[in-house]
Amino acid sequence: MRRFLSKIPWNYNLLIGGIITGVILLFTVIGQFWTPYSITNMNSMLKNKAPSIMHIMGTDNFGRDVFSRIMNGCGTTFFVAICTVLIGCLCGIIIGALTGYFGGLLDEVIMRVNDVMLSFPSVLLVLIFISFLGKGKYKIIWALGVMFIPSFARIVRSEVIRYKNQEFVKSAQVMGAGSFRIIFIHILPNTAVSMLTAAAIGFNNAVLAEASMSYLGLGVQPPEPSLGRMLSEAQAYIFTAPWYAISPGIVIVLIILGFSMISEGLREMGTK
Numbered sequence: 001m002r003r004f005l006s007k008i009p010w011n012y013n014l015l016i017g018g019i020i021t022g023v024i025l026l027f028t029v030i031g032q033f034w035t036p037y038s039i040t041n042m043n044s045m046l047k048n049k050a051p052s053i054m055h056i057m058g059t060d061n062f063g064r065d066v067f068s069r070i071m072n073g074c075g076t077t078f079f080v081a082i083c084t085v086l087i088g089c090l091c092g093i094i095i096g097a098l099t100g101y102f103g104g105l106l107d108e109v110i111m112r113v114n115d116v117m118l119s120f121p122s123v124l125l126v127l128i129f130i131s132f133l134g135k136g137k138y139k140i141i142w143a144l145g146v147m148f149i150p151s152f153a154r155i156v157r158s159e160v161i162r163y164k165n166q167e168f169v170k171s172a173q174v175m176g177a178g179s180f181r182i183i184f185i186h187i188l189p190n191t192a193v194s195m196l197t198a199a200a201i202g203f204n205n206a207v208l209a210e211a212s213m214s215y216l217g218l219g220v221q222p223p224e225p226s227l228g229r230m231l232s233e234a235q236a237y238i239f240t241a242p243w244y245a246i247s248p249g250i251v252i253v254l255i256i257l258g259f260s261m262i263s264e265g266l267r268e269m270g271t272k
Contacts, residue, residue: 014265020258024251028078031071039064039072040223048241058243060233066247073225074251080141080220081206085199087145092152093195097183099153100160111157114150122147126209130218140219144209148202155198159191193266200263204256211252227252 037055043063051058057066099107117125129143163169164187172182213219214228222229227248234245 011265011268013261013268017258017261017263017265020254021262024074024255024258025078027071028074031068031073032075035065035068035071037065037068039069039225048237048244050241051243057247058241060230060244061237061241066230066244069225069230070227070248070251073227073230073248074255076137076220076224076226077207077210077228077252077255080137080144080210081203083141084144084148084206084210085202087141088148088152088202089195089199091145091149092154093156093188095149096153096156096158097160097188100157101164101179101183101187107157110153114153117147117150118154122205122209123212126213127218130213135218135221137220137224140210140213144206147209148206152195152198152202155194156188156191159194160187163187163190193269197263197266200259200266204259204263207252207255207259 041064043059046055046059046063048061049055049059049063055065055067057070060066060069095110099110125147126140126143129146130139133139133143160183164182169182169186172186177186210219210226211228211231214226215232217229217232220226220229230248231245231252234241234248238245
């Protein structure tokens with residue numbers, strides 16, 4: 001058994017990142033159905049209580065259990081990040097695949113629009129979208145999703161250009177395969193590792209963006225818990241109840257660390 005394990009090329013970034021992310025996901029899923037305490041009920045007798053056996057991460061300024069709110073709030077953060085990445089990834093794949101394969105005027109126009117969007121600070125673009133769409137969880141999903149399209153489109157476009165002149169593509173063309181079949185059946189599966197790496201990085205960016213927007217009061221609205229919103233509410237109590245800010249801050253760092261290590265592990269796999 002030891003000989004067998006010693007021959008396995010362990011990808012430690014992928015392994016450790018997967019463990020960190022898996023543990024957080026486990027608590028997140030549980031938190032959508034059960035939490036040790038109510039996430040909304042307030043108790044003035046328990047305001048800003050320090051971490052203890054009963055409340056392992058303490059309580060907030062309304063007497064609510066911080067650990068319970070983090071368990072449930074992670075679900076909101078993951079939901080926003082996953083939906084954002086899906087919108088950006090799916091639209092980016094379609095745009096990047098078509099422009100990369102066909103090229104021409106369509107490619108020039110869309111890539112120039114991409115360049116313009118990428119030239120603006122991402123936070124500024126999100127703020128512009130939110131000013132039109134309004135506040136709320138679903139509004140922030142659409143705003144971030146649209147913002148992520150250019151980066152995914154550029155990655156897919158470069159990968160399609162890289163593969164479209166390969167021998168297996170030319171063989172498919174000779175056999176009479178149509179353009180869309182070549183793109184979606186022959187070329188795109190070969191970009192899976194690059195896209196998974198980009199998706200993991202995009203997930204991290206989405207988590208940070210959602211936390212930032214919620215911190216500013218533009219994302220998830222109360223009473224629904226959000227890690228960014230919790231940080232914003234804890235700001236006034238940073239010296240009297242530091243655990244209120246430290247706990248969600250550590251969870252955000254762990255989420256980003258986990259997915260950063262996963263993206264690095266996927267990148268290592270792609271280079272082998």
